[in-house]
Amino acid sequence: MNTLIFDGTWDGMLSAVFEAYTRRWHLWNDENDIALLRPDAPRPLFADNVADVTTDPERSKRVWKALEQKMERAALSALTVSFLSEDTTMDTPTLRFIIKVIESRQKGFERNFADNDALAIVRTAKQVRYDAHRLLQFIRFQKAADGTYFAMTDPRHNVLPMILDHFTDRFADQHFIIYDHRRGYGYFYDGTEPRLITLPANLNHMATGWLPDEMLAPDERLFRRLWQTYFKAIAIKERTNPRKQRADMPVRYWRYLTEKN
Amino acid sequence: MTEATLAKLRVLAEAAKYDVSCSSSGTVRRNGSKDSVGNTVGGIGICHSFADDGRCVSLLKVMLTNFCIYDCAYCINRRSNDIARATLSVSELVELTMEFYRRNYIEGLFLSSGVVRNPDYTMERLVRVAKDLRTIQRFNGYIHLKSIPGCSRELVMEAGRYADRMSVNVEIPTENRLKYLAPEKNHQSVFAPMSYVRQGVLQAADDRKVMRHVPRFVPAGQSTQMVVGATADTDADILRMTAGLYATPTIRRVYYSGFINVNAYDSRLPMLKQPPLVREHRLYQADWLMRFYQFNVDEIADDANPLLDLELDPKTSWALRHPEFFPVDINKADYPTLLRVPGIGPKSATMIVNARRFRRLTTSHLKKIGVVLKRARYFITCGELSAPCVADTSPAYVRGCLLPRRRGEHPDQLTFDFGE
Ligand code: SF4
Numbered sequence: 091m092n093t094l095i096f097d098g099t100w101d102g103m104l105s106a107v108f109e110a111y112t113r114r115w116h117l118w119n120d121e122n123d124i125a126l127l128r129p130d131a132p133r134p135l136f137a138d139n140v141a142d143v144t145t146d147p148e149r150s151k152r153v154w155k156a157l158e159q160k161m162e163r164a165a166l167s168a169l170t171v172s173f174l175s176e177d178t179t180m181d182t183p184t185l186r187f188i189i190k191v192i193e194s195r196q197k198g199f200e201r202n203f204a205d206n207d208a209l210a211i212v213r214t215a216k217q218v219r220y221d222a223h224r225l226l227q228f229i230r231f232q233k234a235a236d237g238t239y240f241a242m243t244d245p246r247h248n249v250l251p252m253i254l255d256h257f258t259d260r261f262a263d264q265h266f267i268i269y270d271h272r273r274g275y276g277y278f279y280d281g282t283e284p285r286l287i288t289l290p291a292n293l294n295h296m297a298t299g300w301l302p303d304e305m306l307a308p309d310e311r312l313f314r315r316l317w318q319t320y321f322k323a324i325a326i327k328e329r330t331n332p333r334k335q336r337a338d339m340p341v342r343y344w345r346y347l348t349e350k351n
Numbered sequence: 352m353t354e355a356t357l358a359k360l361r362v363l364a365e366a367a368k369y370d371v372s373c374s375s376s377g378t379v380r381r382n383g384s385k386d387s388v389g390n391t392v393g394g395i396g397i398c399h400s401f402a403d404d405g406r407c408v409s410l411l412k413v414m415l416t417n418f419c420i421y422d423c424a425y426c427i428n429r430r431s432n433d434i435a436r437a438t439l440s441v442s443e444l445v446e447l448t449m450e451f452y453r454r455n456y457i458e459g460l461f462l463s464s465g466v467v468r469n470p471d472y473t474m475e476r477l478v479r480v481a482k483d484l485r486t487i488q489r490f491n492g493y494i495h496l497k498s499i500p501g502c503s504r505e506l507v508m509e510a511g512r513y514a515d516r517m518s519v520n521v522e523i524p525t526e527n528r529l530k531y532l533a534p535e536k537n538h539q540s541v542f543a544p545m546s547y548v549r550q551g552v553l554q555a556a557d558d559r560k561v562m563r564h565v566p567r568f569v570p571a572g573q574s575t576q577m578v579v580g581a582t583a584d585t586d587a588d589i590l591r592m593t594a595g596l597y598a599t600p601t602i603r604r605v606y607y608s609g610f611i612n613v614n615a616y617d618s619r620l621p622m623l624k625q626p627p628l629v630r631e632h633r634l635y636q637a638d639w640l641m642r643f644y645q646f647n648v649d650e651i652a653d654d655a656n657p658l659l660d661l662e663l664d665p666k667t668s669w670a671l672r673h674p675e676f677f678p679v680d681i682n683k684a685d686y687p688t689l690l691r692v693p694g695i696g697p698k699s700a701t702m703i704v705n706a707r708r709f710r711r712l713t714t715s716h717l718k719k720i721g722v723v724l725k726r727a728r729y730f731i732t733c734g735e736l737s738a739p740c741v742a743d744t745s746p747a748y749v750r751g752c753l754l755p756r757r758r759g760e761h762p763d764q765l766t767f768d769f770g771e
Binding site for chain 1: 352356360365367382385399403404405411412413455703705706710
């Protein structure tokens with residue numbers, strides 16, 4: 091088996107494709123003869139040839155250009171969105187998929203849903219988009235005393251960059267922070283350009299996601315209670331359906347939901 | 352904004368909760384400005400939460416007041432009921448909407464009202480709320496206004512400039528039954544405001560052809576709702592009304608609301624132990640077939656089959672009534688034909704059409720693509736041995752195979768997957 095080791099970045103992925111071509115590893119007989127791994131992953135048992143990939147923006151640009159020739163815009167975006175999943179089991183399928191696209195004579199290989207890799211890309215992109223959509227739904231801001239709105243999140247995939255646009259457009263006249271608990275970074279928006287920030291993880295409210303009373307705007311508590319009251323009142327008792335509630339709003343999001351705290 | 356508001360909000364949300372619609376769908380509008388707030392996303396909209404009954408919470412759905420001079424038999428707010436009543440002021444409603452919106456609790460406001468004094472007086476207040484939100488607060492989020500039955504054309508036209516969506520509920524599909532239960536209403540009082548909105552939308556579209564800046568007019572169109580099970584109306588009655596409404600240019604959604612008898616003392620109403628949720632679910636599926644699967648209403652329910660099958664979804668029921676249509680060849684059939692197969696939806700049909708350009712498809716491909724083979728296998732062929740087709744055996748046999756095995760499926764625990 092031919093094994094490439096890359097640094098886990100998108101540029102690294104595209105450079106790995108370049109590397110595969112230089113070594114002529116793209117001419118496989120069996121598509122299971124090539125693998126792409128990150129440095130910390132255990133090596134496969136039958137890794138005959140192992141090569142390190144040098145991440146090189148020049149090379150990655152050339153591969154991307156080749157992809158742009160062969161793929162529709164929507165498919166290109168599915169490919170990059172799927173990469174935001176941070177799912178390492180997708181590394182090899184992604185490498186193979188890119189090679190298959192470049193090798194295919196006609197355009198449109200990405201719509202070959204009989205191919206496992208093409209299908210996996212679409213599936214993964216769908217999951218990531220779903221995760222992003224869930225943030226649009228379930229982000230809850232707390233208004234702080236200085237007027238900044240603060241939201242803690244815990245998405246499965248690295249989706250903050252995907253949703254930022256939605257919030258800076260929607261709340262253009264409002265200062266806000268959206269923070270990714272798991273990855274320890276967030277964005278601060280003050281009416282100009284959103285800035286990437288990291289906040290000290292050892293603060294209590296960074297651990298819980300809830301600002302302490304003394305940091306809250308004076309009417310924050312009242313609006314929370316108004317929302318909680320509304321949330322209870324709007325349900326029809328005769329139709330109580332916890333199963334559907336949990337299916338559409340999985341319990342893992344409840345931690346930061348105003349109406350569930 | 353005080354504790355008193357809290358009590359009023361509780362009363363007026365409870366008063367509004369029987370209205371099914373809460374969707375923020377149908378219009379895409381970016382904010383694009385630094386000194387205004389809000390946008391709308393289109394598509395299916397955004398559900399910000401799911402209430403304890405599993406329903407989507409997208410908008411602040413609330414009544415301006417639940418005082419009412421009318422006496423509709425099915426309504427909790429009818430004047431003969433002795434219940435807590437409250438009224439929110441225009442400024443309270445505006446502030447609640449803005450504060451909830453800025454915290455990402457909601458996509459916007461869905462405002463309705465009981466009728467106080469007269470229809471125009473009430474409608475004027477609703478319009479004031481929408482107007483203040485748009486002009487003073489510079490609010491760009493979603494606004495859905497209910498038209499008050501019997502209000503003037505002028506007010507509807509003004510409302511339409513601020514609202515994304517407007518609605519009037521049909522409630523009962525046959526007019527004599529509507530009048531029986533709601534003596535102050537008739538079809539005219541429902542369809543007149545609907546037609547004002549329609550004219551407004553068409554007018555705005557015409558103006559747009561000659562002028563550049565025409566104010567928006569109800570860009571997300573209209574919706575309406577029918578009660579299911581409060582009268583003897585059949586599914587065919589209901590679905591024919593639906594089909595008629597969808598044939599008009601501005602009706603985007605028809606909602607169905609399983610009847611909950613909140614006024615058990617009224618002898619005009621049927622006694623139901625629980626709301627007819629399975630029937631409601633089947634109506635939504637039928638509605639879906641008409642909107643996305645190119646089904647005609649007569650194919651779903653007609654005088655020979657006035658009621659939908661409660662045990663099987665309407666698409667499967669249709670397939671079992673038409674064994675001659677099957678089997679469908681997966682590698683050859685065109686898209687509309689594929690859509691007719693139980694277990695194949697628009698997504699998998701599209702994927703099949705795409706994938707088969709690269710190779711012949713087998714059942715294992717279909718499975719990966721997401722076709723529900725459990726159902727589809729009686730209706731397809733792909734050149735392999737598969738289950739006996741409905742055309743070779745009998746609809747009754749296939750029906751037996753498709754009925755849910757488990758008895759434990761509680762109708763009140765439906766998960767409402769309209770998927771495939
Ligand atoms: S007019 Fe509306 S609020 Fe008044 S009783 Fe009838 S349905 Fe209820």
